[in-house]
Amino acid sequence: MGILKKAAALFMSVVLTVSFTGCGTKRNGNAKALDIDKEVSVCIWYNDESYTSYLEYIAEEFHKANEFITINTVLLEKGDILDAVYEGSISNDDVADVYLMPASDIQKAYLSGLISENDKYTSSYSTKHFPVSAINAACYGGKLYGYPVTFSTAVMVYNKKYVSEPETMEQIAEYINSYKLTDTEETLTMIAGWASSDLMINYAFGGSYVDAGGDTGEENTAVIQEEALKASMTQYAALRKTFGLDKNRTQKDYTDLFSQSKILYTIIESDNLSQINKSGVDYGICKIPGAKTGFGTQSLSETTLAAVNPYSENIETAKAVAQAISYDYADLLEEYTGYVSARNDVIKKKYREQYKKLYEVYAGSDIRAKYMGADEFYLRYDIMLNEVWEGADVNEAFDTFNQAVK
16 A cells, blocks of 8 residues: 555644634625725636636625625636736736636746735635645645635546445446346446546546655655556556446546446546536445555545735735635535535535545545646656556556656
């Protein structure tokens, strides 16, 4: 089994919890009233259209509670949002006061001078309201900078009408071998499958034995447990023979199949849970099982943060808006965006059982590394996974990955 990579992260969460005493309150219907008696304009920049209706709702609520505050939402074209924020900031004529960014870019934001410390509403950002992974993703250099909004990580979902939570992929294989189709399951087309060429979906199979960036994702290092990773890749390669997956099927394909009760087990990113919720399928969530007993898994996660730009002329108001995006209205995030809130104490009662498992996976996930240049690590790891899956020699694929990372 892998080393306990989360020890330092958990320690950090304790420190943050002590520092961030107190507790926040849930949304009352309107935004917080601020002591402002002059016209203030706050611009929120983002590049994912899914957030549009959510941000527009917050803008409306803020204006109702604060007649002098106007929030403008600006949807940018897809691309590096930090580059756009930087260009606008240094030109002084098009400044983003608040913007949404991936937590893996927090080092770049910090070194570019584009992110202010999250120091005003600290009582909201403890492990009472957010998993340790969300808080660690929002930190840099031991300080909290970002405001965790949503997250994505990979989990297994299973159809509770027919099957239960598996402990290993080997158990699913045994079920397949003994399975007999009945009239009540005539819509079923396959027992199990997942997008075999998707990094986020497959990262977990070796995730317990690799670590980029350390526990908080900041260290410019990659630690690899060589023998354990090679052994896990050998087992991973065997899964292709067991399940015979079509490499052209996408995560969306499998989400559609599961939503139509045509598959019993699949692996998806949490972004797709809203579609399954709408389908009416009675489902469960669990950690991605290891290939067989003795092999651990650890999913990769990415957290979307709200960030406050130091170039803003209205820093204090911008901080209130960022806090509203990530905390005050978090119970509406999935309804408006389709993404799961990073805040874990606003789960709807209907999905509380499933989402409890989801947040456990997120809390124990490997947060995507924040150091600049980490993308190379994930590219090389992805190449190794694909080579092994396609039948390449495990030792050769591992050696190529290992040397590239070193």
